Amino acid sequence: MSKIYITRNIPDAGINKLKEKGYEVDINPDDKVLTKEELISALSAKPYDAVLCLLTDQIDKEVFEAAPQAKIFANYAVGYNNIDVDTAKEKGIMITNTPGVLTETVAEYAFALILAIAHRIAEADKFTREGKYKGWAPKLLLGSNISGKTLGIIGLGRIGSQVAHHAKNGFNMNVLYYDVKRNEDFEKEIGATYKENMEDVLKESDIVSLHVPLIDSTKHLMNADRLKMMKKSAYLVNTSRGPVVDEKFLVSALRDGVIKGAALDVFEEEPELAEGLVGLDNVILTPHIASATEETRSKMSEMTADNIIVALEGGTPPNLV
Ligand code: GLV
Numbered sequence: 001m002s003k004i005y006i007t008r009n010i011p012d013a014g015i016n017k018l019k020e021k022g023y024e025v026d027i028n029p030d031d032k033v034l035t036k037e038e039l040i041s042a043l044s045a046k047p048y049d050a051v052l053c054l055l056t057d058q059i060d061k062e063v064f065e066a067a068p069q070a071k072i073f074a075n076y077a078v079g080y081n082n083i084d085v086d087t088a089k090e091k092g093i094m095i096t097n098t099p100g101v102l103t104e105t106v107a108e109y110a111f112a113l114i115l116a117i118a119h120r121i122a123e124a125d126k127f128t129r130e131g132k133y134k135g136w137a138p139k140l141l142l143g144s145n146i147s148g149k150t151l152g153i154i155g156l157g158r159i160g161s162q163v164a165h166h167a168k169n170g171f172n173m174n175v176l177y178y179d180v181k182r183n184e185d186f187e188k189e190i191g192a193t194y195k196e197n198m199e200d201v202l203k204e205s206d207i208v209s210l211h212v213p214l215i216d217s218t219k220h221l222m223n224a225d226r227l228k229m230m231k232k233s234a235y236l237v238n239t240s241r242g243p244v245v246d247e248k249f250l251v252s253a254l255r256d257g258v259i260k261g262a263a264l265d266v267f268e269e270e271p272e273l274a275e276g277l278v279g280l281d282n283v284i285l286t287p288h289i290a291s292a293t294e295e296t297r298s299k300m301s302e303m304t305a306d307n308i309i310v311a312l313e314g315g316t317p318p319n320l321v
Protein backbone atom coordinates (compact mmCIF):
# COMPACT_ATOMS: atom_id res chain seq x y z
CA MET A 1 0.00 0.00 0.00
CA SER A 2 1.43 3.39 -1.00
CA LYS A 3 2.11 5.84 1.76
CA ILE A 4 1.50 9.56 1.43
CA TYR A 5 2.59 12.33 3.75
CA ILE A 6 0.69 15.64 3.79
CA THR A 7 2.61 18.46 5.45
CA ARG A 8 -0.48 20.29 6.72
CA ASN A 9 -4.19 19.74 6.61
CA ILE A 10 -5.84 20.86 3.36
CA PRO A 11 -9.49 20.75 2.21
CA ASP A 12 -10.88 17.20 2.21
CA ALA A 13 -11.56 16.62 -1.49
CA GLY A 14 -8.05 15.53 -2.39
CA ILE A 15 -7.41 13.68 0.85
CA ASN A 16 -10.56 11.65 0.22
CA LYS A 17 -9.40 10.81 -3.30
CA LEU A 18 -6.11 9.50 -1.94
CA LYS A 19 -7.87 7.46 0.71
CA GLU A 20 -10.32 6.03 -1.83
CA LYS A 21 -7.29 4.70 -3.70
CA GLY A 22 -6.49 2.74 -0.57
CA TYR A 23 -3.35 4.73 0.19
CA GLU A 24 -2.17 5.22 3.73
CA VAL A 25 -2.41 8.97 4.28
CA ASP A 26 -0.62 10.67 7.16
CA ILE A 27 -1.26 14.34 7.83
CA ASN A 28 0.71 16.68 10.07
CA PRO A 29 -1.67 16.73 13.06
CA ASP A 30 -0.93 20.34 13.95
CA ASP A 31 -2.36 23.16 11.88
CA LYS A 32 1.00 24.87 11.51
CA VAL A 33 4.00 24.97 9.22
CA LEU A 34 6.54 22.29 10.12
CA THR A 35 10.07 23.49 10.75
CA LYS A 36 12.64 21.88 8.54
CA GLU A 37 13.71 19.52 11.34
CA GLU A 38 10.10 18.55 12.03
CA LEU A 39 9.49 17.94 8.35
CA ILE A 40 12.61 15.80 8.04
CA SER A 41 11.67 13.85 11.12
CA ALA A 42 8.07 13.35 9.93
CA LEU A 43 9.25 12.11 6.53
CA SER A 44 11.80 9.77 8.08
CA ALA A 45 9.13 8.01 10.12
CA LYS A 46 7.94 5.78 7.26
CA PRO A 47 9.00 5.03 3.70
CA TYR A 48 6.66 7.54 2.07
CA ASP A 49 5.97 7.14 -1.65
CA ALA A 50 4.63 10.65 -2.16
CA VAL A 51 4.63 13.97 -0.34
CA LEU A 52 1.96 16.62 -0.62
CA CYS A 53 3.64 19.88 0.36
CA LEU A 54 2.69 23.54 0.64
CA LEU A 55 4.27 26.78 -0.49
CA THR A 56 5.35 27.39 3.10
CA ASP A 57 7.55 24.25 3.09
CA GLN A 58 11.12 24.72 1.92
CA ILE A 59 11.80 21.55 0.00
CA ASP A 60 15.53 21.07 -0.57
CA LYS A 61 18.09 18.27 -0.88
CA GLU A 62 17.96 17.31 2.80
CA VAL A 63 14.19 17.05 2.69
CA PHE A 64 14.29 14.88 -0.43
CA GLU A 65 16.85 12.69 1.32
CA ALA A 66 14.52 12.22 4.26
CA ALA A 67 12.02 10.61 1.89
CA PRO A 68 14.28 8.52 -0.35
CA GLN A 69 11.40 6.43 -1.59
CA ALA A 70 9.21 9.36 -2.66
CA LYS A 71 8.55 9.51 -6.38
CA ILE A 72 6.73 12.81 -6.23
CA PHE A 73 6.48 16.01 -4.22
CA ALA A 74 3.15 17.54 -5.21
CA ASN A 75 2.98 21.24 -4.33
CA TYR A 76 -0.39 22.61 -3.28
CA ALA A 77 0.18 25.91 -5.14
CA VAL A 78 0.79 27.22 -8.61
CA GLY A 79 4.10 28.81 -7.60
CA TYR A 80 6.89 26.36 -6.76
CA ASN A 81 9.77 28.63 -5.82
CA ASN A 82 9.77 26.81 -2.45
CA ILE A 83 11.11 23.65 -4.12
CA ASP A 84 14.62 22.95 -5.37
CA VAL A 85 13.46 21.65 -8.73
CA ASP A 86 16.99 21.11 -10.10
CA THR A 87 17.86 18.74 -7.28
CA ALA A 88 14.52 16.96 -7.72
CA LYS A 89 15.32 16.44 -11.41
CA GLU A 90 18.78 15.09 -10.61
CA LYS A 91 17.21 12.64 -8.21
CA GLY A 92 14.42 11.69 -10.60
CA ILE A 93 11.73 13.03 -8.26
CA MET A 94 8.63 14.47 -9.92
CA ILE A 95 7.44 17.94 -8.89
CA THR A 96 3.92 19.11 -9.69
CA ASN A 97 1.91 22.28 -9.09
CA THR A 98 -1.72 23.42 -9.46
CA PRO A 99 -1.95 25.73 -12.48
CA GLY A 100 -5.22 26.84 -14.01
CA VAL A 101 -7.66 26.05 -11.20
CA LEU A 102 -6.76 29.19 -9.30
CA THR A 103 -6.43 31.59 -12.24
CA GLU A 104 -9.95 33.05 -11.97
CA THR A 105 -9.75 33.41 -8.22
CA VAL A 106 -6.36 35.09 -8.09
CA ALA A 107 -7.32 37.39 -10.97
CA GLU A 108 -10.52 38.35 -9.14
CA TYR A 109 -8.52 38.98 -6.02
CA ALA A 110 -5.93 41.10 -7.84
CA PHE A 111 -8.83 43.10 -9.17
CA ALA A 112 -10.36 43.41 -5.73
CA LEU A 113 -7.07 44.89 -4.56
CA ILE A 114 -6.90 47.24 -7.54
CA LEU A 115 -10.37 48.57 -6.75
CA ALA A 116 -9.76 48.64 -3.02
CA ILE A 117 -6.56 50.66 -3.18
CA ALA A 118 -7.87 53.11 -5.79
CA HIS A 119 -11.08 53.67 -3.83
CA ARG A 120 -9.39 53.55 -0.43
CA ILE A 121 -11.76 50.88 0.83
CA ALA A 122 -9.58 49.46 3.61
CA GLU A 123 -8.71 52.92 4.84
CA ALA A 124 -12.38 53.96 4.75
CA ASP A 125 -13.44 50.85 6.66
CA LYS A 126 -10.88 51.57 9.37
CA PHE A 127 -11.96 55.23 9.48
CA THR A 128 -15.61 54.25 9.94
CA ARG A 129 -14.91 51.62 12.59
CA GLU A 130 -12.79 54.06 14.53
CA GLY A 131 -15.83 56.33 14.87
CA LYS A 132 -14.32 59.07 12.73
CA TYR A 133 -17.30 59.29 10.39
CA LYS A 134 -19.13 62.46 11.40
CA GLY A 135 -21.23 62.95 8.27
CA TRP A 136 -20.96 63.15 4.51
CA ALA A 137 -18.27 65.52 3.30
CA PRO A 138 -17.36 66.61 -0.23
CA LYS A 139 -13.68 65.87 0.14
CA LEU A 140 -13.78 62.89 2.46
CA LEU A 141 -11.40 60.07 1.46
CA LEU A 142 -11.18 60.94 -2.21
CA GLY A 143 -9.87 58.08 -4.30
CA SER A 144 -9.11 57.62 -7.99
CA ASN A 145 -11.19 56.17 -10.80
CA ILE A 146 -9.76 53.18 -12.57
CA SER A 147 -12.09 53.24 -15.59
CA GLY A 148 -10.28 54.51 -18.64
CA LYS A 149 -6.94 54.49 -16.84
CA THR A 150 -3.86 52.50 -17.82
CA LEU A 151 -3.14 49.13 -16.24
CA GLY A 152 0.34 47.69 -16.59
CA ILE A 153 0.64 43.94 -16.31
CA ILE A 154 4.08 42.57 -15.53
CA GLY A 155 4.05 38.88 -16.44
CA LEU A 156 1.40 37.76 -18.87
CA GLY A 157 0.73 34.20 -17.75
CA ARG A 158 -2.72 32.82 -17.07
CA ILE A 159 -3.39 35.13 -14.16
CA GLY A 160 -1.96 38.28 -15.75
CA SER A 161 -4.04 37.64 -18.88
CA GLN A 162 -7.21 37.25 -16.87
CA VAL A 163 -6.56 40.47 -14.95
CA ALA A 164 -6.05 42.20 -18.31
CA HIS A 165 -9.35 40.79 -19.52
CA HIS A 166 -11.23 42.18 -16.52
CA ALA A 167 -9.50 45.54 -16.94
CA LYS A 168 -10.39 45.82 -20.59
CA ASN A 169 -13.86 44.35 -20.58
CA GLY A 170 -15.02 45.42 -17.16
CA PHE A 171 -13.47 48.86 -16.86
CA ASN A 172 -12.45 49.87 -20.35
CA MET A 173 -8.89 50.31 -19.20
CA ASN A 174 -5.94 50.75 -21.47
CA VAL A 175 -3.82 47.63 -20.94
CA LEU A 176 -0.03 47.56 -21.35
CA TYR A 177 2.02 44.50 -20.63
CA TYR A 178 5.54 43.28 -20.37
CA ASP A 179 6.58 39.66 -20.46
CA VAL A 180 9.70 37.85 -21.61
CA LYS A 181 7.44 36.38 -24.30
CA ARG A 182 5.25 38.52 -26.51
CA ASN A 183 1.74 37.18 -27.20
CA GLU A 184 0.28 38.77 -30.31
CA ASP A 185 -2.91 36.71 -30.23
CA PHE A 186 -3.63 38.01 -26.77
CA GLU A 187 -2.94 41.57 -27.90
CA LYS A 188 -5.52 41.24 -30.66
CA GLU A 189 -8.06 39.51 -28.46
CA ILE A 190 -7.84 41.99 -25.57
CA GLY A 191 -6.62 45.06 -27.37
CA ALA A 192 -3.55 45.22 -25.15
CA THR A 193 -0.21 46.81 -26.01
CA TYR A 194 3.10 45.02 -25.60
CA LYS A 195 6.09 46.99 -24.39
CA GLU A 196 9.48 45.60 -25.16
CA ASN A 197 10.92 47.36 -22.12
CA MET A 198 9.31 46.78 -18.78
CA GLU A 199 10.36 50.31 -17.86
CA ASP A 200 7.90 51.73 -20.40
CA VAL A 201 5.05 49.87 -18.72
CA LEU A 202 6.13 51.29 -15.37
CA LYS A 203 6.39 54.85 -16.66
CA GLU A 204 3.02 54.87 -18.39
CA SER A 205 0.74 52.93 -16.04
CA ASP A 206 -1.65 54.22 -13.40
CA ILE A 207 -1.72 50.78 -11.80
CA VAL A 208 0.99 48.15 -12.05
CA SER A 209 -0.01 44.56 -11.24
CA LEU A 210 2.66 41.88 -10.80
CA HIS A 211 2.10 38.36 -12.12
CA VAL A 212 5.55 36.86 -12.52
CA PRO A 213 6.81 33.68 -10.86
CA LEU A 214 9.65 34.08 -8.35
CA ILE A 215 12.85 33.03 -10.10
CA ASP A 216 16.40 34.45 -9.96
CA SER A 217 15.62 37.06 -12.59
CA THR A 218 12.46 38.33 -10.88
CA LYS A 219 13.89 38.72 -7.37
CA HIS A 220 13.62 42.47 -6.60
CA LEU A 221 12.33 43.07 -10.11
CA MET A 222 10.61 46.06 -8.50
CA ASN A 223 13.76 47.59 -7.04
CA ALA A 224 14.30 51.23 -6.07
CA ASP A 225 15.12 52.33 -9.62
CA ARG A 226 12.04 50.74 -11.09
CA LEU A 227 9.70 51.90 -8.34
CA LYS A 228 10.97 55.43 -9.00
CA MET A 229 10.03 55.09 -12.67
CA MET A 230 6.37 54.71 -11.76
CA LYS A 231 4.09 57.75 -11.77
CA LYS A 232 3.74 59.51 -8.45
CA SER A 233 0.00 58.96 -8.82
CA ALA A 234 0.33 55.21 -9.50
CA TYR A 235 -0.47 52.13 -7.43
CA LEU A 236 1.43 48.86 -7.20
CA VAL A 237 -0.45 45.60 -6.68
CA ASN A 238 1.35 42.37 -5.79
CA THR A 239 -0.37 38.99 -5.74
CA SER A 240 2.69 37.11 -7.04
CA ARG A 241 5.53 36.55 -4.57
CA GLY A 242 6.88 38.96 -1.97
CA PRO A 243 10.56 38.95 -2.99
CA VAL A 244 9.61 40.30 -6.43
CA VAL A 245 9.42 43.70 -4.69
CA ASP A 246 12.13 45.39 -2.64
CA GLU A 247 9.80 45.76 0.31
CA LYS A 248 12.15 47.91 2.37
CA PHE A 249 12.40 50.44 -0.40
CA LEU A 250 8.67 50.21 -1.02
CA VAL A 251 8.03 51.38 2.53
CA SER A 252 10.04 54.54 1.94
CA ALA A 253 8.52 54.99 -1.52
CA LEU A 254 5.04 54.90 0.01
CA ARG A 255 6.05 57.19 2.84
CA ASP A 256 7.81 59.73 0.60
CA GLY A 257 5.20 59.85 -2.14
CA VAL A 258 7.33 58.15 -4.80
CA ILE A 259 4.13 56.24 -5.64
CA LYS A 260 0.63 56.81 -4.36
CA GLY A 261 -0.20 53.46 -2.86
CA ALA A 262 0.23 49.70 -2.90
CA ALA A 263 -1.86 46.62 -2.24
CA LEU A 264 0.10 43.57 -1.17
CA ASP A 265 -1.03 40.00 -0.64
CA VAL A 266 2.52 38.66 -0.41
CA PHE A 267 5.61 39.79 1.49
CA GLU A 268 9.31 39.42 1.19
CA GLU A 269 9.81 37.56 4.48
CA GLU A 270 6.24 36.52 5.12
CA PRO A 271 4.65 36.30 7.59
CA GLU A 272 7.02 39.09 8.72
CA LEU A 273 6.31 42.55 7.35
CA ALA A 274 8.97 45.13 6.52
CA GLU A 275 9.42 47.70 9.22
CA GLY A 276 7.12 50.66 8.84
CA LEU A 277 4.64 48.97 6.49
CA VAL A 278 1.78 48.61 8.98
CA GLY A 279 1.97 52.27 9.95
CA LEU A 280 1.13 53.45 6.44
CA ASP A 281 -2.42 54.33 5.35
CA ASN A 282 -1.72 54.10 1.62
CA VAL A 283 -1.10 50.38 1.61
CA ILE A 284 -3.46 47.42 1.82
CA LEU A 285 -2.01 44.33 3.47
CA THR A 286 -3.60 40.88 3.18
CA PRO A 287 -2.20 37.51 4.33
CA HIS A 288 -1.46 35.64 1.07
CA ILE A 289 -5.08 34.72 0.41
CA ALA A 290 -5.47 35.51 -3.31
CA SER A 291 -6.40 31.91 -4.12
CA ALA A 292 -8.32 31.36 -0.89
CA THR A 293 -11.90 30.59 -1.85
CA GLU A 294 -13.74 27.46 -0.77
CA GLU A 295 -14.12 26.37 -4.37
CA THR A 296 -10.57 26.95 -5.45
CA ARG A 297 -8.79 25.55 -2.44
CA SER A 298 -10.90 22.43 -2.81
CA LYS A 299 -10.07 22.10 -6.52
CA MET A 300 -6.39 22.59 -5.70
CA SER A 301 -6.68 19.75 -3.22
CA GLU A 302 -8.14 17.42 -5.86
CA MET A 303 -5.60 18.46 -8.44
CA THR A 304 -2.71 17.81 -6.09
CA ALA A 305 -4.15 14.38 -5.28
CA ASP A 306 -4.61 13.58 -8.98
CA ASN A 307 -0.97 14.38 -9.63
CA ILE A 308 0.06 11.99 -6.86
CA ILE A 309 -2.27 9.22 -8.05
CA VAL A 310 -1.04 9.35 -11.63
CA ALA A 311 2.59 9.38 -10.48
CA LEU A 312 2.08 6.40 -8.17
CA GLU A 313 0.29 4.50 -10.91
CA GLY A 314 3.36 4.88 -13.09
CA GLY A 315 2.17 7.68 -15.35
CA THR A 316 3.28 11.23 -15.98
CA PRO A 317 1.28 13.56 -13.73
CA PRO A 318 -0.72 16.19 -15.59
CA ASN A 319 0.98 19.10 -13.87
CA LEU A 320 4.61 18.02 -13.90
CA VAL A 321 6.83 21.11 -13.76
C1 GLV B 1 -0.21 30.76 -4.18
O1 GLV B 1 0.48 31.71 -3.92
C2 GLV B 1 0.15 29.79 -5.16
O2 GLV B 1 1.26 29.83 -5.73
O3 GLV B 1 -0.69 28.90 -5.40
Ligand code: GLV
Pocket residue numbers: 078099100103156157158159160211
Ligand atom coordinates in the same frame (compact mmCIF):
# COMPACT_ATOMS: atom_id res chain seq x y z
C1 GLV C 1 -0.20 31.20 -13.07
O1 GLV C 1 -1.14 30.40 -13.05
C2 GLV C 1 0.05 32.04 -14.22
O2 GLV C 1 0.42 31.48 -15.25
O3 GLV C 1 -0.17 33.25 -14.12
